[in-house]
Amino acid sequence: YNVAYFSFKYRDYDEVTFMNQTSSAQKVNMNEKNHTACKVFKVSYSILPGQNDLVSLAEKVRERVFDGKVPSKIQSNELPVYIRIFMSVRKTKYFLGIPYNGNQKLTDFNDCNDIFDSFKKTPVVMSLIGMDSDGAIGGRIDNSIRIKSSLGNMKELKKFMDAVQNDGGAVYPYAQFTEFTKGNGSNRVKSVAGLTISHNFFDLGTTEENENYNSLYILKGQSVLKNVNSWIKSALRNNIVYCAPLSLSNSPYRSGVNLGEDRESTKQLFEESLIRFYKNNIKLLSESAASYAIPYSEHIRSMPVSSSGFTACNYEVPFLQIVLHGIKSYSLPSINLTGDWENYFLKAIETGSSLDFSFIGSDYDEIKGTALD
Numbered sequence: 001y002n003v004a005y006f007s008f009k010y011r012d013y014d015e016v017t018f019m020n021q022t023s024s025a026q027k028v029n030m031n032e033k034n035h036t037a038c039k040v041f042k043v044s045y046s047i048l049p050g051q052n053d054l055v056s057l058a059e060k061v062r063e064r065v066f067d068g069k070v071p072s073k074i075q076s077n078e079l080p081v082y083i084r085i086f087m088s089v090r091k092t093k094y095f096l097g098i099p100y101n102g103n104q105k106l107t108d109f110n111d112c113n114d115i116f117d118s119f120k121k122t123p124v125v126m127s128l129i130g131m132d133s134d135g136a137i138g139g140r141i142d143n144s145i146r147i148k149s150s151l152g153n154m155k156e157l158k159k160f161m162d163a164v165q166n167d168g169g170a171v172y173p174y175a176q177f178t179e180f181t182k183g184n185g186s187n188r189v190k191s192v193a194g195l196t197i198s199h200n201f202f203d204l205g206t207t208e209e210n211e212n213y214n215s216l217y218i219l220k221g222q223s224v225l226k227n228v229n230s231w232i233k234s235a236l237r238n239n240i241v242y243c244a245p246l247s248l249s250n251s252p253y254r255s256g257v258n259l260g261e262d263r264e265s266t267k268q269l270f271e272e273s274l275i276r277f278y279k280n281n282i283k284l285l286s287e288s289a290a291s292y293a294i295p296y297s298e299h300i301r302s303m304p305v306s307s308s309g310f311t312a313c314n315y316e317v318p319f320l321q322i323v324l325h326g327i328k329s330y331s332l333p334s335i336n337l338t339g340d341w342e343n344y345f346l347k348a349i350e351t352g353s354s355l356d357f358s359f360i361g362s363d364y365d366e367i368k369g370t371a372l373d
Contacts, residue, residue, distance in 0.1 A: 014192040080123035082331040082356040089135040109152035111361025124169035138181035144234035172285040178247040181214040189218040221269040249286035249293035300330040305347040331356035
């Protein structure tokens, strides 16, 4: 028998340094004023339905993930190709030698059609990121569908979506509901110590923080739900029934934050947001979906195909793919960004994953000096 123990934090804390950079510097743990929002902890046990093997275990886990309901089977035997397209990005430009932060067009709807034509004989699940003037990374929280005029317009988007759908595929516009660089100053999540929490960019070569790009701040959970409702209304007005909600499927929130913004509280809000999409018949494409988001996702892109490497092990089992195989359509990470496409191609076969690609319609020079570089 295996015995699994569990642990939980009843009250979180942050480490704070008083009189920093002096000889009297002292580190102190600052505790949360209230305990975690989850009131009941349960441990449950199950008897495997068949033999004591991975398949039987996967069946039981599948029941848990889908809350006892029997999920529908995938109808087609042909795996789709997943394509993520970056439409634009913010970039430092120059006017008469004076630098300014402007929008750099990378891919317009004509380019999208050309990319789609290259995969005409295969079902395509395409996602579009950075359609508005804020670009692919950072900017404002999305509360409506916005399209920068240099890329096209709503009519062109709808025409492109219909063309892909008629060919057996789908187009999912991205929407960012949790991370932002512009506005929403009073809605930033803070730590227990009252410090604003941010996600910073780092130079992978030097491992130093890259100060050329603005830090991403995290939006308070209640505001997330409000913006989701607003986005859904905008989508329905434009007869759009697809969405790729960035970060809703894999929460960026963590422990050590102010009460009401911890992982458990925000997970409940995120699940409520996903239910709103489901009730309005909007199909979702998720990124590396956590278990709470899987039942509401039509497609899941960028599923992990290896373990974290946290502990030493003799071999790895693609257990999550065993659970979802034949139930949900999923892909591995973008194969052209891995640096080891031969190995990832074999991983796709091993895990039953669709291939995934990330593209831009411009030359690579256009993203030099941006957060996409």
